[in-house]
Amino acid sequence: MQNNNLSKKEIEGALIDVRKAHRLIYEYQKRVFDIVYYIREKYKMPEFAGIRRFCDPIVSRNGLKSEYDAKLLRLPSDMWAWDFLYSYEFEYYLGINVYGKKQYKISIIEVSDSGYYASKQANKTKTNISSFEDVETSTTSLIFICETSNNNKKDLYLWEVNEAVKILLTGQDTYEKKSKDDNFFISKKYELTEFTNQESTDRVIEKFSMYVEEKTGVRLLESK
Numbered sequence: 001m002q003n004n005n006l007s008k009k010e011i012e013g014a015l016i017d018v019r020k021a022h023r024l025i026y027e028y029q030k031r032v033f034d035i036v037y038y039i040r041e042k043y044k045m046p047e048f049a050g051i052r053r054f055c056d057p058i059v060s061r062n063g064l065k066s067e068y069d070a071k072l073l074r075l076p077s078d079m080w081a082w083d084f085l086y087s088y089e090f091e092y093y094l095g096i097n098v099y100g101k102k103q104y105k106i107s108i109i110e111v112s113d114s115g116y117y118a119s120k121q122a123n124k125t126k127t128n129i130s131s132f133e134d135v136e137t138s139t140t141s142l143i144f145i146c147e148t149s150n151n152n153k154k155d156l157y158l159w160e161v162n163e164a165v166k167i168l169l170t171g172q173d174t175y176e177k178k179s180k181d182d183n184f185f186i187s188k189k190y191e192l193t194e195f196t197n198q199e200s201t202d203r204v205i206e207k208f209s210m211y212v213e214e215k216t217g218v219r220l221l222e223s224k
Contacts, residue, residue: 028112029087035195036092036108036142042205043220045106047095053109053165054089054116055082055126080127088112091161099218102148105157106220109143109165117169140192143168144208147185148216158185176215184216 006014040048061074082088087110094106115132116124118139124131132138143165147157164175164187177185188208195201209220 025087032087032110032142032192035201036110038198038201039108039205040092040094042202043094043097043106043209044222045094045097047093049093049095050086051091051093051107052086053091055080057086058083082126089165099148099220102150102216102218104146104148104212104216104218104220105159107145107161109145109161111139111141111143111165111169114139114141114169117166139169141169141189142192142195143187143189145185145187146208146212146218146220147183148212148218149183150181158183160185161187186212186215 037048056079058073058075058079061072089112090110092108092110094108096103096105098104113132113135115129115135115138116126118133118137119131120133121131145161145164147159149157158177158179160175160177164185167175168187168189173189175187179185188211190204190208194204206221213219
């Protein structure tokens with residue numbers, strides 16, 4: 001435990017900010033959830049599941065003998081504070097679909113803060129937020145991931161999500177890769193400011209669909 005030597009008045013002021021931050025995060029996360037669910041509906045994808053990114057999920061503590069009826073979570077002493085903040089970086093997996101003879105799958109990755117990735121400090125770490133890029137010059141974005149395959153074997157996908165996130169959050173807006181058997185991995189970053197309303201969201205959804213179709217022949221949206 002760190003000894004920060006703050007006065008009671010300073011702590012009270014900081015805790016007001018904490019309460020404001022949690023309520024703001026609630027509103028922000030509700031908005032992102034609604035946007036991604038809308039994208040899933042527009043693309044008519046079959047799944048809506050999540051994958052924790054940037055740090056570890058909090059998992060159930062099995063085998064614990066306790067009189068407490070609630071499901072207990074494992075909290076190791078060396079866990080990161082980030083583990084409590086699922087929305088910092090989160091992947092929404094939308095599942096697998098078929099277009100003609102091709103199969104494709106989609107994920108949308110929420111990146112609330114690009115600060116760690118954008119930082120140019122040589123000694124940066126995920127648990128030292130002072131090594132992150134300033135909040136004013138960092139970004140908040142959604143990364144669209146789509147990979148198409150010419151066969152029905154799901155395990156042949158490239159699915160280079162980690163590499164895509166790293167590259168897209170350090171300067172590029174697009175990352176692509178094509179395999180020798182014509183699997184095509186496409187990822188594009190869109191700032192969250194591009195999703196201000198349904199009309200602007202529809203434009204992004206259409207732009208990404210057109211881009212995927214241009215590269216792979218797969219259209220994510222039904223023809224109008």
